[in-house]
Amino acid sequence: MVALAAREALDEAGLTLRDVDGLFVNYMGEGGTVQVGEYLGIGPRYSDSSDLGGAAFEAFIHHGMVALAAERCDVALICYASRQRTKKSRRMLPPSGGSDSYAPDRTSLTDQLHTTYGIPSPIGDFALIAARHMHQYGTTPEQLAEVAVAARRWAELNPKAFMRKPITIADVTASPLIADPLRRLDCCLVTDGGGAVVMTRGDRARDARKKPVRVLGAAEYHGGWNPPQMGDLTVSAGSESGPEAFAMAGVSPNDVDVFEPYDAFTISIVMAVEDLGFCKKGEGGAFVSEGHLGPGGALPSMTSGGGLSYCHPGARGLLLLIEAVRQIRGEAGERQVKDVEVAVAHGIGGCSIGSTVVLGRG
Numbered sequence: 001m002v003a004l005a006a007r008e009a010l011d012e013a014g015l016t017l018r019d020v021d022g023l024f025v026n027y028m029g030e031g032g033t034v035q036v037g038e039y040l041g042i043g044p045r046y047s048d049s050s051d052l053g054g055a056a057f058e059a060f061i062h063h064g065m066v067a068l069a070a071e072r073c074d075v076a077l078i079c080y081a082s083r084q085r086t087k088k089s090r091r092m093l094p095p096s097g098g099s100d101s102y103a104p105d106r107t108s109l110t111d112q113l114h115t116t117y118g119i120p121s122p123i124g125d126f127a128l129i130a131a132r133h134m135h136q137y138g139t140t141p142e143q144l145a146e147v148a149v150a151a152r153r154w155a156e157l158n159p160k161a162f163m164r165k166p167i168t169i170a171d172v173t174a175s176p177l178i179a180d181p182l183r184r185l186d187c188c189l190v191t192d193g194g195g196a197v198v199m200t201r202g203d204r205a206r207d208a209r210k211k212p213v214r215v216l217g218a219a220e221y222h223g224g225w226n227p228p229q230m231g232d233l234t235v236s237a238g239s240e241s242g243p244e245a246f247a248m249a250g251v252s253p254n255d256v257d258v259f260e261p262y263d264a265f266t267i268s269i270v271m272a273v274e275d276l277g278f279c280k281k282g283e284g285g286a287f288v289s290e291g292h293l294g295p296g297g298a299l300p301s302m303t304s305g306g307g308l309s310y311c312h313p314g315a316r317g318l319l320l321l322i323e324a325v326r327q328i329r330g331e332a333g334e335r336q337v338k339d340v341e342v343a344v345a346h347g348i349g350g351c352s353i354g355s356t357v358v359l360g361r362g
Contacts, residue, residue, distance in 0.1 A: 001081035005196035013198045014209040022046040022073030024060040028315040029082045046073040053349020057317035058357045062218035064199045081194025082313040125227045125351050127179035130267035132233040143285035145172035147266035148185045148308050150294035155305025157335035162191050163309045186266040193313030195322050212362035213325045217249030220355035227351045237354030242276035249358035253277040258327045258343040260320040263306040300337045317347030324359050
């Protein structure tokens with residue numbers, strides 16, 4: 001799957017595997033840079049397998065910018081694939097760790113206390129966050145459901161989406177309770193999937209077969225791993241990575257035409273629109289209820305259908321970048337947003353890792 005995606009992405013760039021000298025792969029898939037490099041026949045001058053969960057891929061854009069600017073590589077390939085659905089390898093509480101699961105670290109006192117009382121990871125972590133957000137700001141289950149409905153409306157326009165049947169707020173709130181207050185339709189899919197992105201410097205990008213997209217800004221932040229160690233459960237790492245990426249790009253949230261946030265759970269989108277500055281803290285529930293995220297909304301978001309309805313192969317940060325590029329190029333078919341100049345991809349890893357990338361027309 002990685003090889004197929006890599007060849008297609010390189011072909012769009014007018015390049016081949018022989019041109020790649022920088023390799024970036026997250027170990028949450030089925031191999032890191034060494035395994036993927038061997039399979040593809042790449043011996044990179046620069047490689048990175050930083051484990052930042054689903055946020056790794058936006059962070060890899062950040063790292064790739066630095067490596068390219070320092071001339072440590074000339075062509076960077078960022079790729080990932082996972083067959084979690086086929087292999088039935090996604091478990092909430094496995095007996096031991098693994099690259100294809102969210103296994104708790106049993107050596108951590110926090111995790112020992114956390115899991116002893118039945119908190120499944122990662123769903124239970126986000127359930128705690130959702131419960132706190134509801135308590136603190138009055139966010140309702142119906143407002144969370146608006147996120148799932150918006151994602152499904154986009155998925156209806158995407159022939160590759162895993163779930164395309166229309167749903168309503170009532171459908172979401174009536175779906176089985178998984179980890180209170182999150183229900184089945186508040187939670188991301190478990191699918192196979194993957195992708196690839198190619199980065200190079202501007203002078204070389206001019207020769208690409210397809211229109212290049214420019215990286216305007218990128219930033220990352222992590223404040224820990226375990227939710228009990230977070231200072232405020234209602235504030236995500238996006239509150240740090242978002243403003244820094246916008247500052248580098250010289251744009252504001254008002255300039256964003258398309259937003260591709262990581263929708264692991266509906267609450268993660270409410271947090272993202274708040275922490276990246278699209279609305280004030282505590283107003284995310286009301287913001288999504290006003291219909292801003294869906295087709296025709298003021299902030300088109302999750303335009304592929306997202307992890308809630310399109311595809312979630314364990315770590316989907318790379319798919320956010322791919323959809324943002326397609327929107328800027330005008331290649332998104334029925335789901336295409338008109339006149340996209342600036343798109344933002346915002347990845348998360350667990351509850352307290354975030355990375356943000358601002359992309360613009362080349």
